[in-house]
Amino acid sequence: MRNTAQSRRQGKSVKRERIRRATVAAFVVLGAIAAMPGAVGAADSYKPGQKAPSGDLIFKVHGWTDPYTSPNQFSQPDPGNRLVAVDVEVINKKDEQQSWSSLLGAHLYTKDRKTYDSGFVVTDPPAPDGEIPAKFSVRGLVAFEIPANSPVQYVLLQGNITANGALVKLKLPKGLALPPPG
Secondary structure (H helix, E strand, O other): OHHHHHHHHHHHHHHHHHHHHHHHHHHHHHHHHHHOOOOHHHOEEEOOOOEEEEOOEEEEEEEEEEEEOOOOOOOOOOOOEEEEEEEEEEEEOOOOOEEEOHHHHEEEEEOOOOEEEOOOOOOOOOOOOEEEOOOOEEEEEEEEEEEOOOOEEEEEEOOOOOOOOEEEEOOOOOOOOOOOOO
16 A cells, blocks of 8 residues: 555656656747747837847838839749838948848748748849948848738848847838738
8 A cells, every 4th residue: 555655656756847847848948939039029129210230230121112013023922922122221330341141131020920031032122132341331122922911010130140130110001901812
């Protein structure tokens, strides 16, 4: 009888220890996700027109076009999607040249919290990718393909792949609606 009671206590103790370990592991994973580059909670928030620092670069969103029509016949959205182009200026504040890639450092979030990375879309002017000379800035359009009926919320711009990034809030002007899916 004593062995059975002792076995039950040990079983409960083992079970509690497993639950404790699983809980600790879950918190560690959630903490790692929140600290990841691009994690929404880790970025500072800005309005269009404001200078938004991230890493060694400063970003300034001058506006956006929604929906955007690419001048290239091969850069068209899939059926049911649309293109959104964000006018981004990338400012290098350092005394040495820096590089930036919109493919790695630009992410569009919709109201339903879905993330879309910029794509290989031909824009005019082109995306401000590549080498940025010291104390210089480049400006261009960064394009995203998103579902036709998804309202954009903000763009996350990261100065490098380990930077938290800068969130720039994008809102449709009052009275405008999204185009019907198409």
